[in-house]
Amino acid sequence: MKMAIKDGQILIKEADSTQFMVIKSWNKMKWSKDQQMLYGPADGELLNKLAVLVKLPQAIEARRRQLNQISTAIDQERIKDNPEPLYRYPVKYKLFTHQMRGANMALIAFGLVPPPEEDEDHDKK
Numbered sequence: 001m002k003m004a005i006k007d008g009q010i011l012i013k014e015a016d017s018t019q020f021m022v023i024k025s026w027n028k029m030k031w032s033k034d035q036q037m038l039y040g041p042a043d044g045e046l047l048n049k050l051a052v053l054v055k056l057p058q059a060i061e062a063r064r065r066q067l068n069q070i071s072t073a074i075d076q077e078r079i080k081d082n083p084e085p086l087y088r089y090p091v092k093y094k095l096f097t098h099q100m101r102g103a104n105m106a107l108i109a110f111g112l113v114p115p116p117e118e119d120e121d122h123d124k125k
Contacts, residue, residue, distance in 0.1 A: 003050075003057055005042045010050070010060070012038040022053060044071055073115030074105045086113045 002013040013036065015023065020038070023029055026049060029040030040046055042060075044067035050056060051064055077083060083100045086107050095103065107113040 001054055003054075003060060005060055005063060008042055009039050010042040010046065019053060023050075044068060069115050070108060070111075073108050076116075077101060077104045077108065 001015045001019060004011045010029075012023065012029070015038065023038055024031070026046070028046045028049075029038040031038055042063065044064065047056070047060065047064035047067065051061070056064060078101060080101065083097065083104055085095070085100060086104045089095060089103060104113075108115055
């Protein structure tokens with residue numbers, strides 16, 4: 001199976017019949033008859049499913065890990081009791097807790113602030 005990411009789409013060629021049927025059953029990718037390939041959004045969910053099915057090329061695996069790291073950072077921000085601002089927001093009054101969470105999650109999601117690095121001690125637990 002050949003795989004590439006181009007313009008936010010994942011492209012798959014030469015998948016065997018079993019792989020093809022499994023990928024099509026997810027309803028996340030479409031078949032291009034002209035180019036004889038599957039294509040779909042290169043989002044975290046699809047990349048995680050493909051990672052279970054086959055070994056991803058190094059660049060695609062790096063993208064999958066990056067998307068998972070962003071998703072984890074957003075989830076951690078969502079459950080914080082007392083979120084701290086990740087940016088000096090240009091507002092006159094102090095933000096409410098839910099506003100601070102939402103603003104922080106948006107900055108992480110849009111890539112304006114890198115997701116915080118996870119502690120190595122936390123990973124070992």
